[in-house]
Amino acid sequence: MEPASGLTRGLVERLGKASNLAVLTGAGVSQESGVPTFRGEDGLWRECRAEELATWQAFETDPHLVWSWYDYRRQLVADAEPNPAHRAIADLESAFPEFTLMTQNTDGLHSRAGSRAVVELHGSIWRARCTHEPCVNWRNPCELRESPLREIPPHCPACGALLRPDVVWYGEPIPVKAYERSHVVAMNCDAMLVIGTSAIVHPAASLPLVARHSGALVVEINTTYTPISALVDATLLGRAGDIMPELVARLVDVLGPAERPTVGPARKPTLA
């Protein structure tokens, strides 16, 4: 009998044949760590929606409000732990000859789970950069780890101007290197897992479609259907924290012990 999630043996075998696996994640992957998603019912903060806070206009109007929201999210994440989905994704990294994790998340939980090379499409809440253009910290973000923040809004240690979170806000382009790298990966991977994203914020949402168009097997893992569900090869409905460990365990069965995913130095096994 096939498992309820739709994770059939045929699908696992097709994934196991990939030599270049890409993974794209969104807020749903951190939901089971207690970090609210953006568009879920728990995404509201002081009656504000993320779309109203994550903009340059909101920051210009009320930097204290915007930084208070980031301070709240940073504290949530600081108290959170990576969940089984983060850990299963980290385990996959060592099991494929080529592997790339691309995330829209800014929380750093993938790295804390052991993922080594993470393409951050939307930046990181653990960095900040100066808003004053000639400042040395304008293009070079600085680490900002303290939580809770001592000063809200925080100021640049170099020039005293306002700092902003080193994240991508609505209406802003994603970092050029992350954009280019993610498109190369989408065009060249032979399988992509799309985990816990509503797939409505571009350009990240177009990556599964680029991969599919380039001939990759694209499998979505989400608690609900999304706008890309009809365009991908399979949607596994359920929680990432349940499906991802199951997927890794089933891949181990298919690949055999030699290709068993391990957390540790990356190996480059040859997959059938």
Ligand code: OAD
């Ligand atoms: P969203 O909040 O838009 O979507 C989260 C998705 O995760 C939804 O499709 C949920 O159904 C799904 N989900 C929730 N819990 C899940 C679970 N336990 N397992 C699997 N799936 C689950 O978050 P994103 O798609 O990441 O951008 O949002 C994209 C971007 O919009 C964010 O990076 C952020 C936001 O505005 C910027 O800040 C630029």
